[in-house]
Amino acid sequence: MASTVRRPSRVAKLPPRERILDAAEELFQREGIRRVSVQAIAERAETTKMAIYRHFATKDALVAEWLRILAADYQAAFDRVEAEHPDRPREQILGLARFIADGLPEVSHRGCAFINSLAELPERSHPARQVIEEHKALQTRRLVGMCAGAGLPDPEQTAAEITFLLEGVQVSTVNGSIDRTGDRLMRIIEAIVDRHRSPGDAPRADTD
Structure with a gap:
């Protein structure tokens, strides 16, 4: 040869x-x-x-570090929309939704790394699971702050609704039960952030 x-x-x-x-x-x-x-x-x-x-030191430590890096990427998305839309929390929320919507094609092939990892790591004490839980808690706090800044009543409830949508859309994309998931996600999120506006409070168009 x-x-x-x-x-x-x-x-x-x-x-x-x-x-x-x-x-x-x-x-x-x-x-x-x-x-x-x-x-x-x-x-x-x-x-x-x-x-x-x-x-x-261990495979578990390697898994935890991988997820820590992935979580940092998601937190960077919060930083990015806050920088792109200063003092405009409505646009920040929509920017986060767009970040998730744009990533759905990749999710359709691989699934959500956090959801997949939680399914494989049932032990609450596992260091990688703790990374995910801490990341999700921080994500929720930041989203609640955006909802409060947007003047939405009961920011915690609204943040919960948005979180359910952002995470649920990834599952629906993977199993193929719903078509055009990205477009539908954006329409629903827009309806949530605009449902308490008065007719004279039309959203300001972005000029970025």
């Missing part, structure tokens, strides 16, 4: 810790947390199990 020259991979160009996290994300998303072994992550990252354990 003729020999072939192996070209350097993209993975090999990244620092070891980033290679490990990238490999873990790909495998966890595709196959689930429980089914993926540390050895499989090492092979995908083109490293060794020993190298992984130098960066992460």
Whole structure:
């Protein structure tokens, strides 16, 4: 058999810790947390199990760090809409809804990483589960603040309604029970944030 020259991979160009996290994300998303072994992550990252354990004491710690990074991406979406729409909480809420709607095509293939992970991590003491719970609690507090800023009555109740929609739309997208989920989500969220406006309080058009 003729020999072939192996070209350097993209993975090999990244620092070891980033290679490990990238490999873990790909495998966890595709196959689930429980089914993926540390050895499989090492092979995908083109490293060794020993190298992984130098960066992460346990597989659980690696899972928790992956979800911590993912949670930070979602919190960054809050930061972004607040920066894009200062002092305009209605537009901030709609911006968050748009962020979720735009991500639905990817969710349709992989599902929500948080929901998938919770299903695999029933132990409340698991460090990765704690990361998710803390992230969701912070997300709720920030959404309540936006609802209060928008002058919506009972901000906690309204934030709960919006949260149910943002999370439920991802499940409906995965199972295919509803079509045009992104468009429908935006219409429902707009109805929620506008239902307490008086006829003279037409929403201001964005000029960004």
